[in-house]
Amino acid sequence: MRPTRTVEFSTGLFVLLGFAALFFLVTQITNRELSTGGKSYEVMAQFENIGSLKPGAAVSMAGVTVGRVETIGYDQQLYKAVVRMRINSQFDRIPKDSDASIMTSGLLGGQYIGITPGGAEEFLKQGDRIEFVQDAFVLENLINQLAATFLRRDSGSSQDSNQGGAQGGNQGSQQPPAQEPKK
Amino acid sequence: MNFLRELWENLREFVATVGAVTMFFGRVLAQLPQAVLRPSLIVEQVHNTGALSLVIIMTCGLFVGMVLGLSGYDLLQRFGSEEALGTAGALAIVKELGPVISALLFAGRAGTALASEIGLMRATDQLTAMEMMAVDPLRRVIAPRFVGGIIALPLLTMIFIAIGIFGVQLVGVQQFKVDAASFWSQMRSSVGLDDIVEGIVKGCVFGVACTLIAVYEGFTAVPTAEGVGRATTRTVVISAVLTLILDYILTAIML
Numbered sequence: 091m092r093p094t095r096t097v098e099f100s101t102g103l104f105v106l107l108g109f110a111a112l113f114f115l116v117t118q119i120t121n122r123e124l125s126t127g128g129k130s131y132e133v134m135a136q137f138e139n140i141g142s143l144k145p146g147a148a149v150s151m152a153g154v155t156v157g158r159v160e161t162i163g164y165d166q167q168l169y170k171a172v173v174r175m176r177i178n179s180q181f182d183r184i185p186k187d188s189d190a191s192i193m194t195s196g197l198l199g200g201q202y203i204g205i206t207p208g209g210a211e212e213f214l215k216q217g218d219r220i221e222f223v224q225d226a227f228v229l230e231n232l233i234n235q236l237a238a239t240f241l242r243r244d245s246g247s248s249q250d251s252n253q254g255g256a257q258g259g260n261q262g263s264q265q266p267p268a269q270e271p272k273k
Numbered sequence: 274m275n276f277l278r279e280l281w282e283n284l285r286e287f288v289a290t291v292g293a294v295t296m297f298f299g300r301v302l303a304q305l306p307q308a309v310l311r312p313s314l315i316v317e318q319v320h321n322t323g324a325l326s327l328v329i330i331m332t333c334g335l336f337v338g339m340v341l342g343l344s345g346y347d348l349l350q351r352f353g354s355e356e357a358l359g360t361a362g363a364l365a366i367v368k369e370l371g372p373v374i375s376a377l378l379f380a381g382r383a384g385t386a387l388a389s390e391i392g393l394m395r396a397t398d399q400l401t402a403m404e405m406m407a408v409d410p411l412r413r414v415i416a417p418r419f420v421g422g423i424i425a426l427p428l429l430t431m432i433f434i435a436i437g438i439f440g441v442q443l444v445g446v447q448q449f450k451v452d453a454a455s456f457w458s459q460m461r462s463s464v465g466l467d468d469i470v471e472g473i474v475k476g477c478v479f480g481v482a483c484t485l486i487a488v489y490e491g492f493t494a495v496p497t498a499e500g501v502g503r504a505t506t507r508t509v510v511i512s513a514v515l516t517l518i519l520d521y522i523l524t525a526i527m528l
C-alpha cells in the first residue's frame with residue numbers, strides 16, 4: 091500500500107519543520123551580527139580589564155541603551171582590551187571627553203558599558219576613541235586588596251603589642267613562641 | 274504469609290516482564306534491516322506518530338515557554354537580572370522540559386494510538402491472519418511503527434524546544450520588555466552545542482523507550498475490548514514513569 095500524496099506531504103512538512111527547528115537551535119547559539127537598526131557610528135575605548143563583557147552588550151547613557159558592543163579585541167602593543175562600540179546615530183551629542191566604564195547590571199546580570207557625559211563642546215563621531223575609561227569591577231581583586239590590607243594591619247599590630255589585633259590576629263597571637271625561632 | 278507470597282509473585286512477574294520486553298526489543302531489532310527496505314510503511318508511521326502530534330506539541334511548547342517566561346521573569350527581576358531569562362529559559366527547555374514533556378505528550382498522543390491499533394489487530398485476529406499467510410507481523414506491523422516513532426520523537430522534541438524558546442521570548446521580550454539583544458546574546462553565550470546534543474540524545478532515547486512500550490503492550494494485549502483498553506492505559510503509565518527515570522539517568526550521565 092502506497093501512502094497517499096497528502097500523507098507524504100504532511101510527513102514531509104513535519105520532517106522539514108523538525109530540521110528547521112534543529113537548524114534554528116544550532117545557529118542561534120552562535121554569535122550573530124546584531125542589527126542596530128538605522129544609522130550608527132562606531133567609537134572605541136581601551137580598557138585594562140573588561141571583566142566578562144561580551145559582544146552584543148549594551149552601551150548605555152543614564153540607563154538608556156544607546157548602542158551595542160560590536161567587537162572586543164586585544165592590543166598586543168598596549169596590552170589592553172580594545173572595545174568597539176556601535177552607537178545609534180540619533181545619539182550624536184556625546185561629548186568627546188565622556189567617560190566609559192564597565193558596569194554590572196544586577197547580581198547575576200551581564201556587564202554593560204555606561205557612558206557618563208563630559209563637558210566638552212566637541213562630540214564623538216565615527217572612529218573616535220573614548221579617552222577616559224574605568225575598568226570592570228573584579229570582585230576577586232577587591233577581596234585580595236582587602237585581605238592584603240587586613241594582613242598588613244595584623245602584622246603591624248602584632249609587632250606593636252604581642253597579644254595581636256582584635257580581628258583575624260589568630261595566626262599571629264596564638265603561636266608566638268613557634269614563630270620566633272624561625273625568624 | 275499470604276501477603277509475602279503475593280509480593281514475591283508480583284516481583285517475579287515484574288522481572289519476567291522486563292525480560293519479555295527485552296527479548297521483544299531484540300526481535301524487533303532483528304527485523305529492522307528488513308523493515309528499512311520498505312520505506313513507504315515507515316513514512317506512513319512517521320505521519321501517524323509525528324505529523325499528527327505536531328499541533329499538540331506546538332501548542333504545549335508555546336505555553337510551556339510562556340509560563341517559563343512569566344515565572345522566570347518574576348523570579349529573576351527580584352535580583353535585577355532579567356537578562357538572564359534567556360539563559361535560564363533556554364537551558365531549562367533544551368535540556369529538561371523539551372525532551373521530557375515531548376515524550377509524555379508523545380506517549381499520550383502517539384503511544385496510545387499505536388498500542389490500541391496493534392491491540393485491536395490482535396483482538397480481531399489480523400495478526401494471526403498475517404502469520405497464516407507467512408507474513409511476519411513483527412516485520413510488517415511492529416518494525417515500521419517502531420522506526421517511525423524513533424524518527425518522530427527527536428524531531429518533535431526539536432520543534433517543541435524551538436517553539437518553547439519562542440514562547441519565553443514572547444513573554445520576556447514582548448510583554449515584559451527585557452532587552453532583546455541581551456536576552457539573545459546571553460542565551461547564545463551560555464547555551465552550547467553540547468546542550469542541544471543532550472536534548473537530541475534524550476529525544477532519541479525516550480523515542481525508543483516510549484515506542485517500544487507502546488508496540489509491546491499492543492502486541493501482547495489480551496485480545497478483548499477490556500484487554501486493549503488496559504494495554505493502552507499501561508502504555509501511558511509505563512512510558513511516563515520510564516521517561517522520568519531515564520531522564521534522571523541521562524542527566525546524571527551527561528551533566
